[in-house]
Amino acid sequence: MAALLLYQAAILLLLCYLGLSSAVLFSSLPQTLIVTASPSPGQVLHAGVDPIKVTWAVNRSLAVGADAVYKKVKVSLCYAPVSQADRGWRKTNDDLKKDKTCQFKINTIPYTAGATGSYDYTVERSIPTGTYFVRAYVLDSSDTEIAYGQTTDGKKTTNLFDVVGYSGRHASLDIAAACFSAFSVASLAFLFMVEKRKAKK
Structure with missing residues (x-):
């Protein structure tokens, strides 16, 4: 009986360890991408109507060949802090699996070494009214986030733009x-x- 309990405890500890080790923390990711988006600071976009052009490139300070493991770029529309206040369902979490900051995927594009990438996106009708920025995650061959870049600063207070949700009226x-x-x-x-x-x- 004691041996069985020890075995179960060992399995539980192993599962906990694997769960923790597989978690990707935002704070652990290097900011190696320079990301820009077409909206000017404070610009108001309309869901279902207005376009956004997103552009990204690797920071030139990155060592040559350091991006060899970069396979894809996942671009998302993210809530600014002002649109997260008192809204637990939009809460930021360091664990990317629990993070609710970037809920709206724009697209995932293959990464091309040494090249500037871009994507044209029309704000979807499902995007709610709020203040936003754009973030891009670098993915490796297992689709795990290994680096990032974003259009705003670390405190997410600069280069923000607004979206007016789709009302259904023409x-x-x-x-x-x-x-x-x-x-x-x-x-x-x-x-x-x-x-x-x-x-x-």
């Missing part, structure tokens, strides 16, 4: 509604004048 409908309202007001005013003249007679 601009032409708003124009039609405005015209109808104006017509209704004009009609009421006309009827009022007609009734007033009749009353005078």
Whole structure:
């Protein structure tokens, strides 16, 4: 019985060790990519309408050949801290498996050594209203994050842009509604004048 308990305890410890060792911590990743995005700081984009062009390249200070294990670049749209406040479902966690900062995948693109990569993306209708930045993770052959780059600083306070969520309404409908309202007001005013003249007679 004691031997069985010791065996079970050993298995449990091994599983815990494997779980911890497989965790990728954001704080452990080197920032080797220089990432830029087309929106200017403070620019307002509309979900389902406006495009974003993302560009990335390896920092030139990286030693030659150090990117030999780089296989893919995973680009994501990420919440800025102002859009995470009091929202636990968007909370940042150092463990990337638990991190909710970058919930919106833009795309995963094969990495080409020594070349500048880019991708054109239209903000999807499913993106909620908020303040964002772009982050790109470097993946190895096992699709594990091994490096990153982002369009903002370490505190995630610079080069941020806003997205207005998709409302489902079309601009032409708003124009039609405005015209109808104006017509209704004009009609009421006309009827009022007609009734007033009749009353005078």
